[in-house]
Amino acid sequence: MGPLNRLFQRIKPSENKPSELKQSAVASLLGGAETLWVGMNEARWSGRNYQSLADEGYRKNVITHRAIRLLSESAAAVPLVLFRGDQRLNHHPLLDLLNRPNPSQGRAVFFETAYAYLNIAGNSYLEAVMGGDGLPLELYALRPDRMKIIPGPNGWPRAYAYGISGKEHQFPVDAATGQSLILHVKTFHPTDDHYGMSPLEAAAYSIDVHNAASGWNKALLDNSARPSGALVFEPKEGNSVLSKEQFDRLKVEMEENFQGSKNARRPLLLEGGLKWQQMAFSPTDMDFINAKHVSAREIATAFGVPPMMMSIPGDNTYSNYKEANRALWRSTLLPMMDKMMSSLNFWLTPYFGDDLRLDYDLDAIPALSYDRQALWQRVGAADFLTLNEKRAAVGLGALSGGDVIT
DSSP states (O other), X not given: OOHHHHHSOOOOOOSSSOTXXXXXXXXXXXXXXXXXXXXXXXXXXXXXXXXXXXIIIIITOHHHHHHHHHHHHHHHTSOEEEEETTEEESOOHHHHHHHSOBTTBOHHHHHHHHHHHHHHHSEEEEEEEEOTTSSEEEEEEEOGGGEEEEEOTTSSEEEEEEEETTEEEEEEBOTTTOOBSEEEEEOOOTXXXXXOOOHHHHTHHHHHHHHHHHXXXXXXXXXXXXXXXXXXXXXXXXXXXXXXXXXXXXXXXXXXXXXXGGGTTOOOOOOTTEEEEEOOOOHHHHTHHHHHHHHHHHHHHHTTOOGGGGTOTTOOSSSSHHHHHHHHIIIIIHHHHHHHHHHHHHHTGGGTOTTEEEEEXXXXXXXXXXXXXXXXXXXXXXXXXXXXXXHHHTTOOXXXXXXXXX
């Protein structure tokens, strides 16, 4: 019995249910819809909790929302490939598991969720549900705000605790091997030993500025889409100021009859020495548009997305959209996918065999077709390489008789 089989005991089939029917260990904590829990106070987010980051960043900010969706959907759409040595396997139980991780999700939705959590929280947790044969039968992506790491005496995690509505389920971590039913994929955090740092934290101030600018613009539209003005009192017959009763009545009439979108374009009737004086925008007021664009570029930069791909004006880093798209894949998407694949190869593939390697299909990424074509041309023109060396350079297996220079 291998170390992983010793760690996870075989699950006996239930007398009332088929052995194939499994359930996530945290599903029983969910209860009914009325018991859903919104967050864990224990989670550490460098002064900003997950709920605030997800709400102000992902749900209310169009730039952040689009950046995260672009990253998670693009990465999840790339097909996965499995190798045994240099041989590519087209059919395997591991591929079947990843193509249908659980009864409610396919591969694309499952990985989209995992990548989205990684970009929103800086942490992504995957749970493996074991089958009766000692192999993973289902995979689930768990909400990171509900997960808490419990450190052991040596500082490394000794358990992962998933909590909902005051109830908690712990997933132990083997002290010797570090294996667990939970895979924790995280981004680098310079001051935290256990949790990753969310890109939203780095972009938090820019998100606040961008949201505030949008709120200011909405308030301006609600107020007839016109700049503020002033009611100037021109005294007559020695009255230098309005009386308190006159001032209060004028204030109430202005609020009830001349403010808000429903009163747009309604004529303003002034009396008693009052004069309306238009006030022009100051340069500071007008610069809010540029400040909003600057904030949008900073947000996109925090996620590694070229601003050109977000239709943000004022960015000419790349000469065209195709070049920006290729840079997105090379500098952001491929490293993020490498992180996920290397984590899965450490955590999941050993269950199915030590000689297996999971990867993504580079040939299925249209944005990189130009790079592949250029590589093939350079390798094909290299007359000092054997056929098998050329095939290895482009990721293909060796052929019989291909070790001679032609």
